Amino acid sequence: MIKLFKQLKPFSLPIAVILLLVFLQSMGDLYLPTLMSDIVDKGIVQQDRALIWKIGGFMLLVAGSGALCSVIASFLSAKVAMGFGRNTRSRVFSHVENFTLTEFDKLGTASLITRTTNDITQVQTVLMMMLRMMVGAPMMMIGGIIMAVSENAKLSLVFAVVIPVLVLAISYVGIKGLPLFKANQLKLDKLNLVLREHLVGIRVIRSFNRIQHEQKRFSAANRDLTDTAIKVNKIMALLMPMMMFVMNFSMIGILYFGGIRINNGELQVGSLMAFIQYAMQIMFSLIMVSMMFVLIPRASASAIRINEVLDMVPEITDPEVKTSLADQPPQPALRGFVEFKNVSFSYPGAEQSALSDISFSARPGEVTAIIGGTGSGKSTLLSLIPRFYDVVEGEVLVDGDDVRQLTQEELRAKIGYVPQKAVLFTGTVNDNIRYGMKDATDEEIRHAAEVAQAMDFVSEMKDGFDSEIAQGGGNVSGGQKQRLSIARALVRKPEIYLFDDSFSALDFKTDAKLRAALKGETLESTVLIVAQRVSTVMDADRIIVLEEGRIAGIGSHSELLASSDVYREIVSSQLSEEEIA
Template sequence: MLQLMRYLKPYGFTIVAIIILILLQSLADLYLPTLMSDIVNNGIISGDTGYIWKMGGFMLAVSVVGTIVSILASLYASKVSSAFGKVVRHKVFSKVESFSTQEFDKLGTASLITRTTNDINQVQQVVLMILRMMVMAPLMCIGGIIMALYKDVKLSMVLLVVVPILAIAILAIVRIAMPYFKMMQKKLDRINLVLREGLTGIRVIRAFNRTSYEEGRFTESNKDLMDTAVKVNQIMAFMMPLMMLIMNICVIAIVWFGSHRIDANDMMIGDLMAFIQYAMQIMFSLLMMSMMLVMIPRAQASAVRINEVLDMEASVKDEPAFKQAAAKPGFEATEAVIAFDQVSYTYPGAEKPAVENLSFTCKQGEVTAIIGGTGSGKSTVIQLIERFFDSNQGEIRFKGVNVKDWSLDELRGNIALVPQKTTIFSGTVAENIRYGKEDASDEEVREAAAIAQALPFIERMEQGFDTMLAQGGTNISGGQKQRLSIARALVRKPSLYLFDDSFSALDYKTDAALRAALKTHVHDAAMIIVAQRVSTVMHAEQIIVMDEGVIVGKGTHHELLQSCEVYREIVQSQLSEEESA
């Protein structure tokens, strides 16, 4: 957890102020029993009303000062801990944004959500506790012991016996409870995973009538977390009664031995009353330290999980030295916008490469289509171009420069991707299209929608481009979502378009109209289309046929019909002889 404390450096002055305020509060709390002792000894016993009023007023003033500094200390401690939480959450979120799909797969989305929310909240609460109690508890304990010794050294022997017993009891309970606190974090990850799967997959769950099964999974995870939490609370429930028992025995012992000392005129009544209060302060300071002993290891487990995210090296590096990368000098439009040179990639833990020895080029104004069976590596090609992960072998060049030599911002700023899984954000239709180009004008948004064949259904909406879309686009159809996703890419006007099976939800008529519009309007960029339909790819200048991660055919539709058996089989399964001709 100390590693995270570096984010408190900007608040050093405030932390010093908090420590000073807590010191003043502790001094005020330690001084009050002595004032009360003086009032009893010098005022009440002697009947000096004037002294009582005088010292009572002074005691009230000390209490007011102690209350004010306590409020200020709490206020500033809350501000610092909240600011700390904000900074750490921002750091974690920024780090996660730099991760490739490999890091997401390794950590898991559900775990990342828990780490960004619950784990950071745990550490934030402990920072608040440290700022308030880490200083106060030792001060009160040491100060209480000093003041108790000042009042009566012999009676302090009671504390010498009771305090170690209390400390040992607290440590024993905390030691038993700590493993359960660590288990709770993992079980919280599990319940988050089940909940996320249940919510995102609700349509599939209902379609297959598996609602009861998912309820059972959630109930099981929920009960597992509850059982662990109950176990922890049962263990921790012993702490307070045990402390109260020891404290009450301590008070009885102090009163018992103190009464004998008063009888022997070795101690005054006021001093005994003050001694009891100091004993209580010592006990409660130990209680505060026990609370920290409980919370700090739990926060330590959370801090380890947070640091695991912050320390994880992204497999796709955006090196500062590459920030100025651009197209090589003298780059001409006739050259390949994108070129693969003996590229191979193997997913972590996989037995064989997802793609192997891929070599092809795509020039400006050309459409390169990639077709093949499921699992043939088509989408992997798209993700390698976008550097969602980096190739193990070979080189991918964009505008003549290795994609690894481009900054990620520059590279992705020159590419527009329409992913296989359409993502629609909550907001208006126009805002979703402008996600591709933040400063796009209304005319550019409308033009992109028209090319994407989205304009007809947008205009039928009551509020047109200002129509609000639900999160995930649940209030529009799959084909409409896909066309908006295509419009989002088109409004960017990049050097390279990547369509990853982006026409699958479109009917044949819309598909044909969209391809014709692309051919007419998008002629100054290269285009790669991954598709399952032969009708979508057959008019491309270059068709690449993939099978089990390797290129088995390359050419035009008619060339491949003659030379590629795999392509011929795909065509025969989808088109009649007349259509394929």
């Protein structure tokens, strides 16, 4: 947590003001019992009304000043804590944006959401209390002991017994609580994961009548979290009764021994009253510390999880110094030229390679299609071009540059990507298409929609291009999502188009019309298409056939029919003999 609090440097001035205000408030609170003692011993006992009014008025001034300091300190503490929470959330979000898919797989989406929201809130809450309590409580305790000793040193020996007992109790609770708080946060991650899967997959769950199964999964995760929370709270619940027990017995001891000393003429009534007030302040400061020890273990566990995200270094980073093209051999003046040279790739922890020894080139003005069975590595191959993953062996070149020598922003600016699973964002149709190019004009958006065959359904929507898209595109069909995703890539006018099985939800007629319209739009761009349908790829300039991560054939449709058994098998499974002929 200390590491995380190093980010408080921008708030140095308000923190200094808070410390000063808390100090002044503490000094005022410590001075009040002495003033009250003077009222009793000098004013009431000696029946000096003028002195009572004088000291009483001064007490009101001190109490009012302390209250004002407390209000301002509380306001500034809240402002600092909220600002720290805002900055930390921004840091985590910005850092997570740089993560590769590997880091997302390691941490999990549900856990990242919990860490960015719940965990940061825990630390933010503790910071606000620390600024008020962790500074004020030690001041009150130390000052209270000094003032109590000054009132009566012998009676102060009560604290020599009480304080060690309370410190031991607080330490015990803190040591026992920290591991359980860590476990609690992990179980909250698990609950979020189950809940997220349930909400995202509700259609599948209902279609397979698995609602009861999911209820059992949720109940198990919920019960596990509840049991851990109860265990934590049982330990924490011990603290307050122990504090009150010790506090009450210390009051009995103070009153007993104080009464004896008053009876012997060694102590005045006002001094005993002041001593009791100081004892209450000492005990109250220890209660505040104990409250912090209830919250600190939880916040500490959260801080560890936040730091785990911030300390995670993305596997894919931009080069420190990009190799200048002037230092390289002259390359053909091509825009969008893609080349794979002996590329191999395997996922972290996988037993075998997803791709092995892949070599081919794709030129501007050509359509290169990739086809193969499920799990043959088609989508994996495509994801290496925008550097969603880095190759294990070999090189992926774009315009003659190894993609690892380009910045990610520079590389991806050349690419228009349409993912296998179409993703839309909340906002209007306009917003979703303009996501591809933020300064696209209305004419360019309309043209992209026409090419993507989206105009027919967009024009039928209530507000046309200003119609709202629900979260995740829940109010449009799968085919409509795909067409809007394609329009988003088209409006970018990139050097390279990557279509990752992006026509699978389209009917054959729309598929054919879309591919025909694309030809006119991509005359100067490189197009790579991953597809399952033979009808989608058969007109491509070059077809790459993948089998178990290796190239089983490269050529045109007619060439592969003559030379590739794998391709013939795929074609015969989809087309009739008349269509093949």
